[in-house]
Amino acid sequence: MTYTKEEVLLEVEHVDLNYGERSILRDVNFTIRNIVRPGMSQGQVVSLLGRSGIGKTQLFRLLAGLQQPSSGSITIFGNKEVEAGDMGVVFQHYYLFEWKTIYQSLMMACRQNPALKGNEKDAIAKWATAFEVTDILHKYPQQLSGGQRQRASIMQQLLKGSAFLLFDEPFSGLDICVLDKVVDMLLQVSVSDELKTLVIVSHDIETSVAISDTVFILGKEEGQPGATVKQEIDLVERGLAWQKDVRREKAFADTLDEIKASL
Numbered sequence: 001m002t003y004t005k006e007e008v009l010l011e012v013e014h015v016d017l018n019y020g021e022r023s024i025l026r027d028v029n030f031t032i033r034n035i036v037r038p039g040m041s042q043g044q045v046v047s048l049l050g051r052s053g054i055g056k057t058q059l060f061r062l063l064a065g066l067q068q069p070s071s072g073s074i075t076i077f078g079n080k081e082v083e084a085g086d087m088g089v090v091f092q093h094y095y096l097f098e099w100k101t102i103y104q105s106l107m108m109a110c111r112q113n114p115a116l117k118g119n120e121k122d123a124i125a126k127w128a129t130a131f132e133v134t135d136i137l138h139k140y141p142q143q144l145s146g147g148q149r150q151r152a153s154i155m156q157q158l159l160k161g162s163a164f165l166l167f168d169e170p171f172s173g174l175d176i177c178v179l180d181k182v183v184d185m186l187l188q189v190s191v192s193d194e195l196k197t198l199v200i201v202s203h204d205i206e207t208s209v210a211i212s213d214t215v216f217i218l219g220k221e222e223g224q225p226g227a228t229v230k231q232e233i234d235l236v237e238r239g240l241a242w243q244k245d246v247r248r249e250k251a252f253a254d255t256l257d258e259i260k261a262s263l
């Protein structure tokens, strides 16, 4: 499979996060590059994996620009310091405006995206079909199931058009059929634009590995306070990216074992 890794899209350099004396994140470093495949629109899907309580949501907040690191920097597109609003953010609890219908929320998201000007209705209709939310568009969030809320929330962030989409635990609390659907949807989103970059923060190792091209492992190093990125796994190199039946590969099972051992 031919591909190249081109320009830097997101760079995390020497990021520390402390609360008082307590170190939560220590010297976190990683880089996401544009993966280019000839003749294809190919986005990036990256997972940050780690145990419960290790600091994933804290790192998610820093990446989203919702909070500043104690030191270090997070930049996008080569040199822009990340700020709130630069990234589409899908929180663990699928935040939606409770007083607006799904359609109204989606329309508001479209209006933030200059690329959709004049085509808002078509864009909503197209993604609503793909995400199977067409029949709930005129309902309020409290009338939806968890899975429907999640899809609506992802769609809302997607329509805003930012290149980066961050997800905190997008797979938790979903039954297996819905889970497969969400995985499919995220893959559709990832290939919708060359620069589209999905960053998934999760403790669901299996689903994350199945969907990603790169995995970063967040964990503690012996004798050190705070969590850091201990390992980067390039799933493209291992032949485990961009294929539907990846779960049947032996290398997939081996990679899961390797990750479990290092968490």
Ligand SMILES: Nc1ncnc2c1ncn2[C@@H]1O[C@H](COP(=O)(O)OP(=O)(O)OP(=O)(O)O)[C@@H](O)[C@H]1O
Pocket (backbone or CB within 6 Å): 019, 024, 050, 051, 052, 053, 054, 055, 056, 057, 058, 059, 203
């Ligand atoms: N405002 C705060 N002040 C002090 N410590 C905090 C604060 N917010 C979070 N923490 C601590 O940061 C650590 C990491 O929390 P975080 O929510 O990032 O974990 P997580 O990896 O997302 O866990 P989970 O998988 O359960 O969601 C926890 O030990 C938590 O107690």
Ligand SMILES: [Mg+2]
Pocket (backbone or CB within 6 Å): 056, 057, 058, 168
């Ligand atoms: Mg968390």
